[in-house]
Amino acid sequence: MSFNLEQYSKKINNSAAAGKLLESIFKYSDMIDKPGVNLMEVCGTHTHEIFKSGVKALLPKKIKLRSGPGCPVCVTPDSYIDGAINLAKDKNFIITTFGDMLKVPGASSSLKAEQSAGADVRVVYSPEESLEIAAANPDKNVVFLSVGFETTVPASAFLIKSAEARNLNNVYIYEANKTVPEAILAIAKHPAVKIDGFILPGHVSVIIGADAYRAAAAESGIPGVVCGFEYIDILLGINSLLEMIYNKDRGIRNEYPRVVGAAGNLTAQRVISEIFEPCDAEWRGIGVIAATGLKLREKYRRFSAGEKFASVITGPEKTKGRSCAENGCRCGEILLSIIEPPECPLFAAVCNPVNPIGPCMVSSEGVCAAYYKYGAAGAEIEL
Amino acid sequence: MCLGIPVPVTKILEGGFAEVKIGDTEKKINIAMVPDARVGDYLVLHAGFAITIISAEEAEKTYQMLEEIENGKEIKSIFG
Amino acid sequence: MGIFSQAGDFILEAHGNGGKLTHELIAEVFAAGFKNETLNEGLDSAVMNIGSMLESVKAKSLADCGETLAEARLALTTDSYVVSPLFFNGGDIGKLAVTGTLNDLLVCGAVPCAITCGFIIEEGFKISELKKIVSSMAETAAKNGVSIVTGDTKVVGRGRCDGVYINTAGAGLVINGADLKPANIKAGDAVIITGVPGNHGICILNERGGYVDKNSVRSDCAPLSKPLISLMNKVKDIKVMRDPTRGGVATTLNEFVKQNGEIGIELLENSIEYDKNSKALADILGIDLLYSACEGHALIMCSKESADEALNELKKFEETAGAKVIGYACAKNKGRVIIKTSVGGARILDMQVLEQFPRIC
Numbered sequence: 151m152s153f154n155l156e157q158y159s160k161k162i163n164n165s166a167a168a169g170k171l172l173e174s175i176f177k178y179s180d181m182i183d184k185p186g187v188n189l190m191e192v193c194g195t196h197t198h199e200i201f202k203s204g205v206k207a208l209l210p211k212k213i214k215l216r217s218g219p220g221c222p223v224c225v226t227p228d229s230y231i232d233g234a235i236n237l238a239k240d241k242n243f244i245i246t247t248f249g250d251m252l253k254v255p256g257a258s259s260s261l262k263a264e265q266s267a268g269a270d271v272r273v274v275y276s277p278e279e280s281l282e283i284a285a286a287n288p289d290k291n292v293v294f295l296s297v298g299f300e301t302t303v304p305a306s307a308f309l310i311k312s313a314e315a316r317n318l319n320n321v322y323i324y325e326a327n328k329t330v331p332e333a334i335l336a337i338a339k340h341p342a343v344k345i346d347g348f349i350l351p352g353h354v355s356v357i358i359g360a361d362a363y364r365a366a367a368a369e370s371g372i373p374g375v376v377c378g379f380e381y382i383d384i385l386l387g388i389n390s391l392l393e394m395i396y397n398k399d400r401g402i403r404n405e406y407p408r409v410v411g412a413a414g415n416l417t418a419q420r421v422i423s424e425i426f427e428p429c430d431a432e433w434r435g436i437g438v439i440a441a442t443g444l445k446l447r448e449k450y451r452r453f454s455a456g457e458k459f460a461s462v463i464t465g466p467e468k469t470k471g472r473s474c475a476e477n478g479c480r481c482g483e484i485l486l487s488i489i490e491p492p493e494c495p496l497f498a499a500v501c502n503p504v505n506p507i508g509p510c511m512v513s514s515e516g517v518c519a520a521y522y523k524y525g526a527a528g529a530e531i532e533l
Numbered sequence: 534m535c536l537g538i539p540v541p542v543t544k545i546l547e548g549g550f551a552e553v554k555i556g557d558t559e560k561k562i563n564i565a566m567v568p569d570a571r572v573g574d575y576l577v578l579h580a581g582f583a584i585t586i587i588s589a590e591e592a593e594k595t596y597q598m599l600e601e602i603e604n605g606k607e608i609k610s611i612f613g
Numbered sequence: 614m615g616i617f618s619q620a621g622d623f624i625l626e627a628h629g630n631g632g633k634l635t636h637e638l639i640a641e642v643f644a645a646g647f648k649n650e651t652l653n654e655g656l657d658s659a660v661m662n663i664g665s666m667l668e669s670v671k672a673k674s675l676a677d678c679g680e681t682l683a684e685a686r687l688a689l690t691t692d693s694y695v696v697s698p699l700f701f702n703g704g705d706i707g708k709l710a711v712t713g714t715l716n717d718l719l720v721c722g723a724v725p726c727a728i729t730c731g732f733i734i735e736e737g738f739k740i741s742e743l744k745k746i747v748s749s750m751a752e753t754a755a756k757n758g759v760s761i762v763t764g765d766t767k768v769v770g771r772g773r774c775d776g777v778y779i780n781t782a783g784a785g786l787v788i789n790g791a792d793l794k795p796a797n798i799k800a801g802d803a804v805i806i807t808g809v810p811g812n813h814g815i816c817i818l819n820e821r822g823g824y825v826d827k828n829s830v831r832s833d834c835a836p837l838s839k840p841l842i843s844l845m846n847k848v849k850d851i852k853v854m855r856d857p858t859r860g861g862v863a864t865t866l867n868e869f870v871k872q873n874g875e876i877g878i879e880l881l882e883n884s885i886e887y888d889k890n891s892k893a894l895a896d897i898l899g900i901d902l903l904y905s906a907c908e909g910h911a912l913i914m915c916s917k918e919s920a921d922e923a924l925n926e927l928k929k930f931e932e933t934a935g936a937k938v939i940g941y942a943c944a945k946n947k948g949r950v951i952i953k954t955s956v957g958g959a960r961i962l963d964m965q966v967l968e969q970f971p972r973i974c
Contacts, residue, residue: 171608
């Protein structure tokens, strides 16, 4: 049997089925004996797609969608940004990065500002582009800002493997990758966070497999559904999750089986563990969560910009300026869904995409950016 | 977590790469994570890498389920 | 080149100092390229008889811009072009400059009559490249019945501008009775787009990033002289028109609702079509084509009753053969642009705040 894209587009776009799913969602919403049901969208793309598809406007008011820390740029600590800026300022370095990182504010600057001032900072679609840049600039050190969850980690792993195979000695990564399942458990156990169910990431799950979340669900008692990104996937996912909440089911369901398997992509998992090993990681606003970071194994440590260029990263003096939290940014609480963006006093008034105070407003996956763009600073849509 | 658009494989290349069709044009991407990919398979693309092959069987099950939902049958999870 | 050009194909700082090299440049590149009498007079200003302009428009049976000088209204526009790269699939900075100027006049209901252009050129820029740009401008202008009647040349030091920047001004005569502005829009009015949105923006992004084969994504850069003048002649209650350049369709429609203040606009997601390759690339990069610039299309608002007639007229022309209604003005959601989605929900389409970068996760 072969996959047919035209048939897929037609069948997935089923607004009649969507209508029935919405009825079911309203039914469960009424039956669940709570004043409000909190569902956490772990992944930033889900936050955006739920807005973008128009599903947000159709859900019952009792269902509260809370956004989680599933935006890797948003959870990268201030100190990393400042470190990247220090590397960029140094003429010996070419920085390669995904586009999202460019405008994240550090203590007193951003990569974009440094680029405008002459630093060699290049946006890449794939980390592999760093290899050609390194080959073409043998007198410079090319540092890729390795930010992202498990979907993106293999790309960094392959970068290292290729650099080794091609004997390129001027390619590095500045490690900041993070992993999701332990983070979900940490959120589920956090005293200030009250989540009834998790909408689990779609493409991270392709890599790690739906089973990767079972331990967290069993330990926390909070169910989760792996969910795709089309409007029908979102409705299937939310309906399934509400059914589990109603039935007090503590498991994990995979509502995206055309792409996500139980075990995940074993080839990808193998290459990740070949190059990286787990370590503790700092999540902006949340603090250190054990075993949620990835660092290069001993064998590949020579590719670590964090180690080799530690002195450049730290900088000649303590970076002047204020951390975004000192400026009043409440991204930390937003990433834990303790508050939603409109509850932050800076939201829209002071902090907006043109003048972002924190990363949640800058990143295209960021929840503040989503609320700003689609919520137009608090406006309701008359349907 | 990026949006993955299904793209069809048009050619398998050496060294763990393949050509996929984006609109009317071909692009070379890395298939090291899906070494079993064949011409005609649809892949999910992320940052220049294919992360999985879309399962035609599972897609078919999903279509059937959606049709049943549309026809008023009791809604069950795809998960079953 | 004349005897004073010692440096071959390169623009020198001296080409901008008003002396012999400047005159040589004007004669050999600009005058030779733009070929018109007014320019050749070499005066500090182009002097044009407005009565003659009026007669000329009438003679070409283009439109009625008024019977007498007292009735005639002059439209004046200005624009600067700083696109990078200078040459792209579907055009170049020169074609873009003339196109943009013409379209700015046309969407105000004016018949374009004359264009000026000022060049700011980087020292070291190749004269052969400059000639290509000039030729492109001359061709676009000639095809659309206008001339470049006066200009200016400055040269700045190496690294001080991206090769060349162009500033233009355009003058036209407004069609009698045309009073196009956002304030005219009423609830129920149709939103028409003359073709598929966003091709120019994504073409430029691809030229810079090289994501896919450059021939697969093409700028829509094109003047809309014939279709828009015909439309204005045929359909008398066009409320407002605008070309959705920077910020795309979404930003332009937001301008309409903000400048009007009494209405909202509702777009229908299912009625918006895109070029296949542009959409495929946009999806990979996470770009929304509704925010991507168009340089060869217009957004037109007219009464619901006139929409069919407007579409019929537009479809007669190649540039606007893909015209369609994509939404309506409404009394709800005042001051906002909403898009109704395939699932039957809706989301807000706000004004563009930032340029879009490719996303990861």
